[in-house]
Amino acid sequence: MQRFYTCLAEQHDPALLALAVVICAVGAHTSFVLLRAAQTAAARRWRWVALTALATGTGAWSTHFVAMLAFAPGLPADHGAGLTLASLALVVLVCGFAFQLALSGRGWREWAGGVLAGLGITAMHYAGMAGYHLVGVLLWEKRLLTLSIALGILLPMLAVWLALRQPRPLPRLLAAALLLLGICALHFLGMAALIILPEPGGAPLAAAASADWLAAAVAAASGILLLLSLAAAALSRRAHRRERQAEQKLRSLADAAVEGLLLCEEGRITGSNRSLQGLLGRADEWFTGQRLEALLPPGQTLPAALAAEGRAEAEFLAASGEIIPVELVTRPLLHHARSQQAVAVRDLRDRRRAEARIRFLAQHDPLTGLHNRAGFGLELERALALHGRSGQGFALLALDLDRFKWTNDTMGHQVGDALLVKVAARLRAAVHATDVVGRPGGDEFAVLQLDTSQPEAATALAQRCIELLSRPFIVQGQVLNIGASVGIALYPQDGTDIATLARNADLALYRAKSEGRGTHRFFEAEMDTRMQRRRMLEVELRSALALRQFHLEYQPLLGLDGDTVTGFEALIRWAHPERGLISPAEFIPLAEETGLIIPIGEWVLREACREAAGWQEPATIAVNLSPLQVHSPGIVEAVRGACAAAGLDPHRLELEVTETALLTDTDHSFGTLRALKALGVRISMDDFGTGYSSLSHLRRFPFDKIKIDRSFVADLGENADSAAIVGAVIVLGKSLGMLTTVEGVETAGQLAHVRARGCDQVQGFLVGRPMAADAARTLLARRQAA
Amino acid sequence: MAEPLYRLLYRSKVAILGTTEEVRAEVAAILAGARRHNAAAGLTGALLHEGATFTQVLEGELPALEEAYDRISADLRHTEFELMQFALVPERGFGGEALAFLAPAELDAAGLAAPGDAADAANGVLRRMAAILGRQQAAPG
Numbered sequence A: 001m002q003r004f005y006t007c008l009a010e011q012h013d014p015a016l017l018a019l020a021v022v023i024c025a026v027g028a029h030t031s032f033v034l035l036r037a038a039q040t041a042a043a044r045r046w047r048w049v050a051l052t053a054l055a056t057g058t059g060a061w062s063t064h065f066v067a068m069l070a071f072a073p074g075l076p077a078d079h080g081a082g083l084t085l086a087s088l089a090l091v092v093l094v095c096g097f098a099f100q101l102a103l104s105g106r107g108w109r110e111w112a113g114g115v116l117a118g119l120g121i122t123a124m125h126y127a128g129m130a131g132y133h134l135v136g137v138l139l140w141e142k143r144l145l146t147l148s149i150a151l152g153i154l155l156p157m158l159a160v161w162l163a164l165r166q167p168r169p170l171p172r173l174l175a176a177a178l179l180l181l182g183i184c185a186l187h188f189l190g191m192a193a194l195i196i197l198p199e200p201g202g203a204p205l206a207a208a209a210s211a212d213w214l215a216a217a218v219a220a221a222s223g224i225l226l227l228l229s230l231a232a233a234a235l236s237r238r239a240h241r242r243e244r245q246a247e248q249k250l251r252s253l254a255d256a257a258v259e260g261l262l263l264c265e266e267g268r269i270t271g272s273n274r275s276l277q278g279l280l281g282r283a284d285e286w287f288t289g290q291r292l293e294a295l296l297p298p299g300q301t302l303p304a305a306l307a308a309e310g311r312a313e314a315e316f317l318a319a320s321g322e323i324i325p326v327e328l329v330t331r332p333l334l335h336h337a338r339s340q341q342a343v344a345v346r347d348l349r350d351r352r353r354a355e356a357r358i359r360f361l362a363q364h365d366p367l368t369g370l371h372n373r374a375g376f377g378l379e380l381e382r383a384l385a386l387h388g389r390s391g392q393g394f395a396l397l398a399l400d401l402d403r404f405k406w407t408n409d410t411m412g413h414q415v416g417d418a419l420l421v422k423v424a425a426r427l428r429a430a431v432h433a434t435d436v437v438g439r440p441g442g443d444e445f446a447v448l449q450l451d452t453s454q455p456e457a458a459t460a461l462a463q464r465c466i467e468l469l470s471r472p473f474i475v476q477g478q479v480l481n482i483g484a485s486v487g488i489a490l491y492p493q494d495g496t497d498i499a500t501l502a503r504n505a506d507l508a509l510y511r512a513k514s515e516g517r518g519t520h521r522f523f524e525a526e527m528d529t530r531m532q533r534r535r536m537l538e539v540e541l542r543s544a545l546a547l548r549q550f551h552l553e554y555q556p557l558l559g560l561d562g563d564t565v566t567g568f569e570a571l572i573r574w575a576h577p578e579r580g581l582i583s584p585a586e587f588i589p590l591a592e593e594t595g596l597i598i599p600i601g602e603w604v605l606r607e608a609c610r611e612a613a614g615w616q617e618p619a620t621i622a623v624n625l626s627p628l629q630v631h632s633p634g635i636v637e638a639v640r641g642a643c644a645a646a647g648l649d650p651h652r653l654e655l656e657v658t659e660t661a662l663l664t665d666t667d668h669s670f671g672t673l674r675a676l677k678a679l680g681v682r683i684s685m686d687d688f689g690t691g692y693s694s695l696s697h698l699r700r701f702p703f704d705k706i707k708i709d710r711s712f713v714a715d716l717g718e719n720a721d722s723a724a725i726v727g728a729v730i731v732l733g734k735s736l737g738m739l740t741t742v743e744g745v746e747t748a749g750q751l752a753h754v755r756a757r758g759c760d761q762v763q764g765f766l767v768g769r770p771m772a773a774d775a776a777r778t779l780l781a782r783r784q785a786a
Numbered sequence B: 001m002a003e004p005l006y007r008l009l010y011r012s013k014v015a016i017l018g019t020t021e022e023v024r025a026e027v028a029a030i031l032a033g034a035r036r037h038n039a040a041a042g043l044t045g046a047l048l049h050e051g052a053t054f055t056q057v058l059e060g061e062l063p064a065l066e067e068a069y070d071r072i073s074a075d076l077r078h079t080e081f082e083l084m085q086f087a088l089v090p091e092r093g094f095g096g097e098a099l100a101f102l103a104p105a106e107l108d109a110a111g112l113a114a115p116g117d118a119a120d121a122a123n124g125v126l127r128r129m130a131a132i133l134g135r136q137q138a139a140p141g
Ligand SMILES: Cc1cc2nc3c(=O)[nH]c(=O)nc-3n(C[C@H](O)[C@H](O)[C@H](O)COP(=O)(O)O)c2cc1C
Pocket: B030, B033, B034, B035, B037, B038, B047, B054, B056, B058, B068, B071, B072, B073, B074, B075, B077, B078, B099
């Protein structure tokens, strides 16, 4: 240190020394401004590298030689021109390679480039020294020499690394200072290491001349340096402005983005946009410098995709504490010449809400908010999975509204819909929180009861449902009375899969409905067999007509005024090839339910008319019309067609309708009857006394005949009421101008009784059982003969 | 222009399980909730709790009345629900309170038998409720 101090203070001219340091500083700073330009240059980087090398080289070189000019060892000295200029060329070239290397990539290249630059500068110094001649012997102090070289390499290396890594103006100044320090350390430690032994007899050198050309060369180099420096300063300002503009543009672009944007580098956030700030409710400053993990709710880890490139879903924690589902799309990005990640942050809340809404809509009935068929099915599956594992039972209740269709048809859909909403509310009141209510469709409802104490719990629930739904409803100011029937299937005894359970609950419901409604039934295996027979019958019924399995039988009617057979009632028979005769009581309701009664009924009409057309006049033929036939639009045409095809006078055809046919859509039904009557056909009221026996029906339509049901005749003997009713109806018929027929007359006593009351016709086993067509013909022929 | 007024009258059987004390407490709770609802909906009426029977009359405009009825008719704390009257009325007959509570000290025979047709029965019940209400108001406490 002592030597160094002596060297600086006593052997150097202070003014020149100061100039050397200034030149060195200018050179160092200029170098790094240019290096930055080279770093960010998109194209033709080598030009910038060359300028940088020129600045570094001339800076170091000028520093060296100005310092040498300042050096006054007290002995005449000389600088060899060749080596002096060669050393300039050397340092510029080596620095050129060094910077090219340092800019070619991160890591070791930066370090190696720095080392190379240091080497170039060091080599320049000692090459210069090699050209330094003076009268005396030059000796080197090893330790200081080593230190000089070491610092001459190390400090520039650090400077280059810093300049490349921290391109902002302040670190750049620091880098320039480091370079300055390196060059000065190299030079002055090198000079301190120099020991000059004067050589007494040495020839004096042309010191003055030597100093002159050197001064000129140094001045020229410094001039170049100054120019470079001015250019660099301008460049730096421009670059700075551009950078700022670009940054601003980028920022406003980022802020304009709807999606949140994050910039991050090595796991730390370096920037955020306004959307993201708004999304998380945090200020810009909060983000900068945070670790990415700080965005997540506590305890969550970063999705792998966030670290590199790709797409991931995650949750972010907002300042408010809300956890926000987000989608992250990460892209690598070169920003400030450093590789970073840009992360687009998409708020998934709306999408999640929409998804949840769609799921809800797909599984619920929009009218009542209950589970729809699909949603209820899912609940059943869940129950099955849950209880299947634990072996616990549950109940499936199928529920059907009684009289809903009628309400809907007569009051309109709006009232029907409002009613369904109220039904749903009552069902919700009937069930417990763990039960699930569904509306698979129309006026069908279903309840899944997750209760293990079966069948008691299901019984109680069914009774609650039925009781609640039997209470009157008030819909838009109108009082409506409906009711409900319930069928129950239990898991696991009535089925272990959804389809079986649902079917069995429906079977039980069917039973509940057919046994009076307003009640509940549990599934029983026997229902299944009955239903199967029914289904089989239905299939066979469909083909029976084509297979000609039907035929008619004819039951005679006896006119009491002349005691003659006045005609027959046609009765359908189904002779099944395997099952034998199937009772009409079994297949007619089925035909009615399935609508098959229409083609079957038409066949009966045609067949009966055809047969009757062969009879002697005025024998009549009576044919039953089912309610569905009365309501079917083609019935008048069918009757006209049957008579016409057979050539039968319509006066000889009697159509028998029951009161049930008149109960629904009454106006239309009476219209149909009037149209039939207009054809000339006669209309009878069948089974009178069994159904509603509304006298208003008799008043509203001029029936030709009233047929008194067989049940009254059966207890004519024992029951005074029956006798009174039969008598009254006969009187009523007479007063309305209608004939009366009593059905089911089996004994002479009964016949005598009704005859005494003034009945017009009788029918029953006493008169004749239903018989085949030819037997009927024979009977008629006999009558004619008689 | 005043909206049309409707009156609702029904009878039901108490279906609250528990001791007399518990039943009384539950009825008090029903009453408190009902009064709150009714006052907010502009409904007035009276609830007669007599032995095991509830008889309630409720009056007001249609939407509010229908809504209250929806809730009452879905309540499992009573059963054997019998709607005796639902009709347009020219004016309120029980306009004094959101829900007056009638608890006659002794059963009188008029409350049990109501001969005649449905309308007569309803009117008889209404007259009797009005009488009890009048008696209660005349004897404070
Ligand atoms: C006999 C009886 C009478 C009731 N009367 C009324 C009433 O007048 N108004 C009413 O809002 N709720 C009445 N309720 C209660 C309703 O049924 C239902 O429980 C209540 O309105 C629900 O109110 P919350 O949702 O505040 O519990 C009555 C309940 C019973 C059992």
